[in-house]
Amino acid sequence: MKRTASLHPRDMSKRQLAGFVLILAALTAFSAMSIDMYLPAFPQMAKDLGEPLSTVQLSVSAFLFGSAAGQLFYGPLADRYGRRVPLLAGLALYVVSCLGCAAVHSGAELLFWRVLMALGGGAGMVISRAVVRDLYDTAEAARMFSLLMLIMGVAPILAPIAGGQLLLLTGWRGIFWFLAFFGVVSLAGAAVGLPESLPAERRQRRSLAGMVKVYGHLLKNRHYLRYAVAIGCVAGMNFSYISGAPFIFIELHGISPQQFGLLFGVNACGLIGASQVNRRLLRRFSPQQIASAAFLVSAAAALLLTAAGATGVGGFPAQAVLIFICLCMTGLLYPNLTALAMAPFDKAAGSASALLGTIQYTLGASAGALVGGFHDGSALPMTAVMAVCGVLGLTAVLGAGSAPEVVCTSAA
Numbered sequence: 282m283k284r285t286a287s288l289h290p291r292d293m294s295k296r297q298l299a300g301f302v303l304i305l306a307a308l309t310a311f312s313a314m315s316i317d318m319y320l321p322a323f324p325q326m327a328k329d330l331g332e333p334l335s336t337v338q339l340s341v342s343a344f345l346f347g348s349a350a351g352q353l354f355y356g357p358l359a360d361r362y363g364r365r366v367p368l369l370a371g372l373a374l375y376v377v378s379c380l381g382c383a384a385v386h387s388g389a390e391l392l393f394w395r396v397l398m399a400l401g402g403g404a405g406m407v408i409s410r411a412v413v414r415d416l417y418d419t420a421e422a423a424r425m426f427s428l429l430m431l432i433m434g435v436a437p438i439l440a441p442i443a444g445g446q447l448l449l450l451t452g453w454r455g456i457f458w459f460l461a462f463f464g465v466v467s468l469a470g471a472a473v474g475l476p477e478s479l480p481a482e483r484r485q486r487r488s489l490a491g492m493v494k495v496y497g498h499l500l501k502n503r504h505y506l507r508y509a510v511a512i513g514c515v516a517g518m519n520f521s522y523i524s525g526a527p528f529i530f531i532e533l534h535g536i537s538p539q540q541f542g543l544l545f546g547v548n549a550c551g552l553i554g555a556s557q558v559n560r561r562l563l564r565r566f567s568p569q570q571i572a573s574a575a576f577l578v579s580a581a582a583a584l585l586l587t588a589a590g591a592t593g594v595g596g597f598p599a600q601a602v603l604i605f606i607c608l609c610m611t612g613l614l615y616p617n618l619t620a621l622a623m624a625p626f627d628k629a630a631g632s633a634s635a636l637l638g639t640i641q642y643t644l645g646a647s648a649g650a651l652v653g654g655f656h657d658g659s660a661l662p663m664t665a666v667m668a669v670c671g672v673l674g675l676t677a678v679l680g681a682g683s684a685p686e687v688v689c690t691s692a693a
Contacts, residue, residue, distance in 0.1 A: 300474045305412060306429045307467045308368075308405030310436040311375070312348065314463060315402055316341055316523055317440035317545065321538035322453035323527045329453070332388035334528070338653040341524050343392045345646030347399025348406065349639045355407040356635020357495070360485040363477050364408045364415075364631070371404020372468040379461035383454045403638065405467070410634040414623045415478040422623065423568050426616035427560045436549075441542035448538060479631075495632045507681035508622035509637050511576070513644030514674030515614045518583065518607060518667045524649035525663030526604075533660065534597050544601070548608045555612025568617035569681070575613035576678050580671030582606040587668040590660035600660060607667065618678070644670075 319326070327334045351371075358367040378398035385391045413425050447455045485491075499505055530536045530544060562571050586603040589595050619637070626633040648666050655662040 300470075301476075302428065304467075304470045304475050305409045307463075307470065308409040309429050311402040311405045311467075313436040314440050315344060315398060315460060316520075317436065318444040318447075318460065319453065319456045320441055320523065320527050320545070321445040321531075321541055322448050322456060324531065324538075325448065326391075326453050330386065330388055330391065335653050335656060336388040337391070338524055338527075338656075339650070340388075340391050340395045341520065342646045342650040342653070343395045344399040345520060345642045345649060347396035348403045349642035349646060351400035351403035352407045352635040352638035352642070353496075354635075355404050356411075356632040357485075359408050359411055359479070359631035359635075363479050363481075363484060364412055365471070365475065365477050368404050368408045368471055368475070369468065371401045372464055372471065373401070375401030375404075376461050376464040376468065377401075379457050379464055383457035383461070401464075406638050407631065407635045410619065410623065410637070411631045412475075412478045414626065414630040414634065423563055423616050423620035424560050426619050427556045427563075427612075429616075439546070441545040442539075443542075445539040445542040496636055499626075499633055499636050502625060504681055505622050505625060505633065505637075507677045508618050509640040510644070511572070511674045511677040511681070512615070512618045512622065512637065513640045514670040514677065515579075515611055515618065516641045516645030517648030517670035518579065518674075519611060520645040520649040521652050521663050521666040521670065522604060522608070524652040525660070528656070529600075529660050529663060533658075548605055551605050551609040552612040555609045556616060557612075559613050559616055562613075563617075568621050569678075571613055572617040572621065573675075573678050575610045575617075576671070576675040579607050579610035579614070580668070580675045582610070583664070583668040583671035587661070587664040590664035600664075607671070614674075621681075 323334060323337050326332075327337045330337070355367050355371060375398060378394050378401055381394035382391065382398060385394060409429070413422050413429075417425055443459070444456050447453075447459060451458070485495075526545070527541065530541045531538060536544065559571060582603050586600060586607065589599045589603060622637050623630065623633055648670055651666050652662045655666075
């Protein structure tokens with residue numbers, strides 16, 4: 282594949298386009314791979330490291346906070362130097378950090394390397410969104426994000442299943458060795474097969490003060506901020522589930538780590554299916570209409586889930602079904618909200634993507650930390666946080682109104 286800024290997906294062969302989409306999907310999947318794969322290992326990791334389970338749970342929030350901070354740097358770098366150089370540097374840091382996680386002997390070491398792992402993996406999350414914004418308009422971007430969710434959706438299905446099997450074969454350290462291998466493959470794929478999508482004439486030569494000013498402009502954009510908060514609430518629901526599910530499924534309901542991986546995969550299948558339904562819905566409805574309806578369903582399911590968790594009505598089957606509904610709605614929410622948030626920005630797409638990711642992961646990490654902080658031996662902390670996120674996200678989307686149709690050429 283030619284490494285040229287002028288290469289657009291419409292100019293690629295089918296084989297080149299397939300490779301391009303696969304690389305973007307892998308970059309988008311870094312978060313899911315880095316979190317979902319080691320979830321079945323939480324109890325064993327706590328035992329081997331001599332730490333309480335809450336410390337291992339905190340490593341999820343550490344990763345999310347690291348992602349939130351790291352993405353702020355990658356956005357301006359990607360707008361200044363193009364997409365490829367910051368991406369390759371971040372992926373190299375990710376590989377080294379995975380190896381560090383595999384060698385830890387304490388909870389403090391685990392948290393340290395997880396933060397560095399997030400700082401490296403954040404490059405893929407930021408730059409994949411920026412590349413899509415570089416090359417597609419709002420409706421096309423929403424369809425592309427849905428397509429990426431189809432491919433990257435394999436990660437939440439296979440990651441916990443593979444993690445459960447690696448746990449049997451190699452112990453939990455083998456999970457991080459595998460993640461390092463995934464990082465190496467992604468690094469090689471990006472180096473060879475990902476063209477530069479930001480031409481030199483569109484790059485921004487800003488000082489540090491100028492970068493901060495761009496973020497200030499983004500935060501003043503009403504549409505952007507509301508959709509960014511809504512995405513953060515979706516992340517809050519997802520990461521509340523991720524933080525609480527190992528305890529609820531494995532400890533509270535007696536499910537084995539391997540069965541947990543299968544249930545996790547079923548929920549991921551729901552997300553994938555919804556993301557592909559979204560591609561068809563976009564032929565008849567706007568991204569904003571779909572997002573509003575999906576958040577309404579998600580918030581209602583989360584409130585019912587809280588009631589089920591508090592009263593015990595319906596037991597585990599009721600909780601499992603309501604969780605499934607919440608996660609299905611994620612397949613409708615992420616692609617549409619991301620496209621809506623990024624729509625007004627052209628030259629500042631990297632910074633817009635970075636701040637979007639920072640808000641998303643900050644709110645997601647905060648929700649996950651609340652689940653761990655209020656752990657009381659029941660499902661209530663997880664379900665209550667999910668419900669709060671659902672209601673707040675619905676409020677943000679309904680207050681955003683219609684996204685501007687004209688694509689701006691600056692961050693202002």
